[in-house]
Amino acid sequence: xxxxxxxxxxxxxxxxxxxxxxxxxxxxxxxxxxxxxxxxxxxxxxxxxxxxxxxxxxxxxxxxxxxxxxxxxxxxxxxxxxxxxxxxxxxxxxxxxxxxxxxxxxxxxxxxxxxxxxxxxxxxxxxxxxxxxxxxxxxxxxxxxxxxxxxxxxxxxxxxxxxxxxxxxxxxxxxxxxxxxxxxxxxxxxxxxxxxxxxxxxxxxxxxxxxxxxxxxxxxxxxxxxxxxxxxxxxxxxxxxxxxxxxxxxxxxxxxxxxxxxxxxxxxxxxxxxxxxxxxxxxxxxxxxxxxxxxxxxxxxxxxxxxxxxxxxxxxxxxxxxxxxxxxxxxxxxxxxxxxxxxxxxxxxxxxxxxxxxxxxxxxxxxxxxxxxxxxxxxxxxxxxxxxxxxxxxxxxxxxxxxxxxxxxxxxxxxxxxxxxxxxxxxx
Numbered sequence: 494x495x496x497x498x499x500x501x502x503x504x505x506x507x508x509x510x511x512x513x514x515x516x517x518x519x520x521x522x523x524x525x526x527x528x529x530x531x532x533x534x535x536x537x538x539x540x541x542x543x544x545x546x547x548x549x550x551x552x553x554x555x556x557x558x559x560x561x562x563x564x565x566x567x568x569x570x571x572x573x574x575x576x577x578x579x580x581x582x583x584x585x586x587x588x589x590x591x592x593x594x595x596x597x598x599x600x601x602x603x604x605x606x607x608x609x610x611x612x613x614x615x616x617x618x619x620x621x622x623x624x625x626x627x628x629x630x631x632x633x634x635x636x637x638x639x640x641x642x643x644x645x646x647x648x649x650x651x652x653x654x655x656x657x658x659x660x661x662x663x664x665x666x667x668x669x670x671x672x673x674x675x676x677x678x679x680x681x682x683x684x685x686x687x688x689x690x691x692x693x694x695x696x697x698x699x700x701x702x703x704x705x706x707x708x709x710x711x712x713x714x715x716x717x718x719x720x721x722x723x724x725x726x727x728x729x730x731x732x733x734x735x736x737x738x739x740x741x742x743x744x745x746x747x748x749x750x751x752x753x754x755x756x757x758x759x760x761x762x763x764x765x766x767x768x769x770x771x772x773x774x775x776x777x778x779x780x781x782x783x784x785x786x787x788x789x790x791x792x793x794x795x796x797x798x799x800x801x802x803x804x805x806x807x808x809x810x811x812x813x814x815x816x817x818x819x820x821x822x823x824x825x826x827x828x829x830x831x832x833x834x835x836x837x838x839x840x841x842x843x844x845x846x847x848x849x850x851x852x853x854x855x856x857x858x859x860x861x862x863x864x865x866x867x868x869x870x871x872x873x874x875x876x877x878x879x880x881x882x883x884x885x886x887x888x889x890x891x892x893x894x895x896x897x898x899x900x901x902x903x904x905x906x907x908x909x910x911x912x913x914x915x916x917x918x919x920x921x
């Protein structure tokens with residue numbers, strides 16, 4: 494009897510031991526499985542992050558262009574947007590941690606001789622259209638030559654001790670935004686003086702579409718020099734290629750250009766600008782609405798200048814106050830010393846809170862024209878034609894044409910431009 498009890502007890506112990514062993518092995522397998530699953534999850538996270546790489550602008554790729562600058566006397570076309578980001582891994586840091594390219598190149602012992610500044614000046618504080626004077630940068634003591642004052646094109650004297658010119662400015666992809674006109678003049682001056690141009694490319698925040706009237710040659714000005722649509726869908730680097738390829742420089746000459754392409758960018762990329770490209774484009778909303786509301790610059794309608802919502806609202810004293818619920822009063826502020834209708838109540842529409850798309854529309858300018866109590870006050874004809882690039886758009890609006898009808902009249906011109914544009918794209 495005792496032996497039977499002992500035998501049963503022994504069998505029970507063996508069963509418990511085997512069960513524990515199996516449980517331990519099962520736990521090990523489970524742990525290993527969990528570890529493998531976690532490892533797979535972590536790898537997937539890494540792959541996802543890898544797939545969502547930050548756009549690396551041309552200026553950040555110093556390894557590509559420093560060898561071209563070493564031992565050279567360097568000129569640079571730059572403004573407040575000409576920065577190198579210090580931490581590309583952290584998107585939050587990218588918006589706040591950067592150094593100006595001039596400071597960076599000087600610290601790397603690059604011999605910068607002088608700086609050339611576009612509209613709004615080297616530090617980006619001048620009003621739109623305001624003449625900017627030559628001067629000395631207080632931080633670096635470098636001479637600054639304005640390309641939006643007495644000269645819009647560098648002179649032979651200004652270029653005499655330059656071996657290579659660097660062009661690094663953030664554009665927004667609209668024809669009447671004058672940085673691409675500055676690019677033209679710089680390229681032309683440099684080829685006339687046998688100076689190569691190094692272009693550090695940056696994203697076009699409105700680069701996903703092409704729209705608007707195409708400029709007619711007879712209406713060429715600093716607000717639009719070439720036969721391109723109002724929204725051209727190209728980066729600075731691509732546009733420089735087009736200037737060369739279409740032989741738009743004086744005497745059909747071509748400039749020796751080197752373009753440092755961006756990494757991880759294409760024309761559908763959504764890019765939030767870390768700095769104002771000019772005083773009156775304070776945020777992404779303004780930049781998206783700028784192609785559409787920028788046409789108000791050629792009218793007597795205030796497009797938000799003199800408020801903190803530039804290019805995010807529009808209004809005028811002569812718009813029908815019974816039609817609009819919104820009103821505001823422009824006052825002088827940063828980037829707008831003399832806003833239209835200063836200190837006068839303007840009636841209109843606030844667009845700062847809408848979900849603005851990256852697209853061009855005529856609905857705002859048609860709305861404002863149709864609701865003008867005195868339509869004779871609306872257009873500043875010569876200025877509007879310079880912005881539109883054609884006399885037809887004003888005539889179409891005055892004739893009561895709809896947006897669909899007006900846009901239909903651009904179709905063939907846009908199709909022709911798109912065919913030309915394909916030849917110069919760097920980013921598919």
